[in-house]
Amino acid sequence: MKNYHTQPTSEEDQSLYAKRQKIYSRRSYGLFSNLKTLSGFFLLGIYYLLPWLLWDGRQAILFDLPARKFYLFGLVLWPQDLIYLAFLLIIAALTLFFFTTLAGRLWCGFACPQTIWTDVFIWMERLVEGDRTQQIKLDKAPLSGRKFLRKTTKHTLWLIFSLATGLVFVGYFTPIRELTLDVIKINLSGWETFWLFFYSFAVYGNAGWLREQVCIYMCPYARFQSAMFDKDTMIIAYDEKRGELRGARKRGENYQAKGLGECINCTLCVQVCPTGIDIRDGLQYQCISCSACIDACNSIMDKMGYPRQLVRYTTENMLEGKPTQVLRPRILVYASFMLAILIGIGQALSNRMLVQLDVIRDRNSLFQETEAGLIENVYTLKVMNMDNQPHTYEVSATGIEGLKIVSEVKITVEPGDMFEAPVRLIVAPNRLPRYSTKVKFTVTAIENPELTITEEARLVGPLVNNPSPQLGQ
Numbered sequence: 155m156k157n158y159h160t161q162p163t164s165e166e167d168q169s170l171y172a173k174r175q176k177i178y179s180r181r182s183y184g185l186f187s188n189l190k191t192l193s194g195f196f197l198l199g200i201y202y203l204l205p206w207l208l209w210d211g212r213q214a215i216l217f218d219l220p221a222r223k224f225y226l227f228g229l230v231l232w233p234q235d236l237i238y239l240a241f242l243l244i245i246a247a248l249t250l251f252f253f254t255t256l257a258g259r260l261w262c263g264f265a266c267p268q269t270i271w272t273d274v275f276i277w278m279e280r281l282v283e284g285d286r287t288q289q290i291k292l293d294k295a296p297l298s299g300r301k302f303l304r305k306t307t308k309h310t311l312w313l314i315f316s317l318a319t320g321l322v323f324v325g326y327f328t329p330i331r332e333l334t335l336d337v338i339k340i341n342l343s344g345w346e347t348f349w350l351f352f353y354s355f356a357v358y359g360n361a362g363w364l365r366e367q368v369c370i371y372m373c374p375y376a377r378f379q380s381a382m383f384d385k386d387t388m389i390i391a392y393d394e395k396r397g398e399l400r401g402a403r404k405r406g407e408n409y410q411a412k413g414l415g416e417c418i419n420c421t422l423c424v425q426v427c428p429t430g431i432d433i434r435d436g437l438q439y440q441c442i443s444c445s446a447c448i449d450a451c452n453s454i455m456d457k458m459g460y461p462r463q464l465v466r467y468t469t470e471n472m473l474e475g476k477p478t479q480v481l482r483p484r485i486l487v488y489a490s491f492m493l494a495i496l497i498g499i500g501q502a503l504s505n506r507m508l509v510q511l512d513v514i515r516d517r518n519s520l521f522q523e524t525e526a527g528l529i530e531n532v533y534t535l536k537v538m539n540m541d542n543q544p545h546t547y548e549v550s551a552t553g554i555e556g557l558k559i560v561s562e563v564k565i566t567v568e569p570g571d572m573f574e575a576p577v578r579l580i581v582a583p584n585r586l587p588r589y590s591t592k593v594k595f596t597v598t599a600i601e602n603p604e605l606t607i608t609e610e611a612r613l614v615g616p617l618v619n620n621p622s623p624q625l626g627q
């Protein structure tokens with residue numbers, strides 16, 4: 155039995171907690187760095203500009219939660235349309251799986267908000283503190299006026315950017331123009347204030363402080379994406395056969411004679427890595443496929459006069475000299491699912507009924523008798539206009555001979571709005587076949603009779619010929 159009171163050996167003494175070592179990544183230059191900058195500009199542009207876009211005089215994209223309406227350009231989605239959003243999320247997930255199987259962590263390296271915002275924060279850091287070497291020097295130096303000023307400037311820039319990002323985020327849920335005015339006047343509601351600061355500090359914390367730790371320890375996708383990898387998935391890898399043995403040499407020197415490969419062991423690929431790994435150690439889950447090491451190594455290969463692509467996009471099969479297959483069963487399965495769901499959504503959206511009707515019976519009384527001896531039932535009709543233009547709807551009721559509506563039968567509803575109208579039905583008691591009879595309300599747009607919907611309700615009244623009430627059809 156193990157004695158827990160003995161002194162731990164040095165091996166047992168090791169802490170499982172590893173303190174984070176700050177990564178000072180060097181800037182990389184080249185094709186992939188340029189592509190990454192372009193992708194960042196494009197995606198950030200979409201994020202920051204989209205809520206400012208107007209469509210038919212209103213915000214083009216607005217998730218109006220209090221009114222329970224989602225505006226997507228010309229489309230107004232109601233809670234009952236959430237199924238479309240659910241399917242859109244499924245398509246987004248399938249697209250991610252598809253591209254991961256095909257091209258590895260393309261999303262992580264070029265499109266993930268964590269990567270893009272971290273890049274912006276690193277850019278601001280370099281702007282204020284300089285490149286890698288200057289940053290290391292500054293952090294090692296004792297606190298001075300210069301150091302204090304630089305650190306304060308950097309955090310101020312980070313905070314301004316984070317607050318702008320938080321404001322835009324809230325602007326997807328509340329009209330952004332009014333929100334901006336409210337921020338200037340310091341007149342925000344409690345919820346707006348909470349979400350503005352919550353999202354701003356999430357960006358500041360994740361992109362400014364946590365950075366690669368989000369990818370390595372917090373992101374679930376980083377953990378399960380390896381399940382989508384196979385030997386034909388595109389990865390970024392170091393060509394060991396070409397590179398080893400690694401070692402320093404002079405330019406133009408016959409390195410083969412010294413038994414060396416093409417890696418000069420300059421460690422530039424490690425210095426540019428935002429997650430601080432060495433790509434030469436093989437495929438690692440910390441690698442976010444940002445391609446910085448490809449650009450860095452290519453620049454060294456150019457300087458040495460060696461062929462490029464010692465570190466490159468490749469597949470495990472290619473590295474082993476085997477052919478790579480692009481069209482594989484799982485790729486085809488993901489693509490077919492995506493296509494099937496896309497076609498389904500397209501069809502469902504094109505056949506979507508642009509008018510909705512809810513009929514609610516008055517709960518205060520089952521029925522009333524009018525002065526003329528007729529039976530009256532009262533209902534509330536909720537008519538939702540899900541179209542982009544206003545409509546005037548005509549209301550009709552059927553189901554019992556002689557059934558009449560005694561309220562206004564025309565209802566005008568603005569686009570994306572709902573109108574509640576009280577409606578009274580009357581009928582002679584001797585026309586009632588049962589105690590509770592099914593009736594149908596139909597609402598039809600006068601300008602476009604194709605916009606029509608029918609909803610069932612019950613009309614209740616006493617039976618003249620058979621006074622014992624019976625429920626039934």
Ligand code: SF4
Nearest residue numbers: 427441442444445447
């Ligand atoms: S190993 Fe290369 S591709 Fe992977 S994260 Fe580091 S720099 Fe980016």
Ligand code: SF4
Nearest residue numbers: 417418420421423451
């Ligand atoms: S950048 Fe290229 S040459 Fe330099 S250490 Fe990395 S793999 Fe070797």
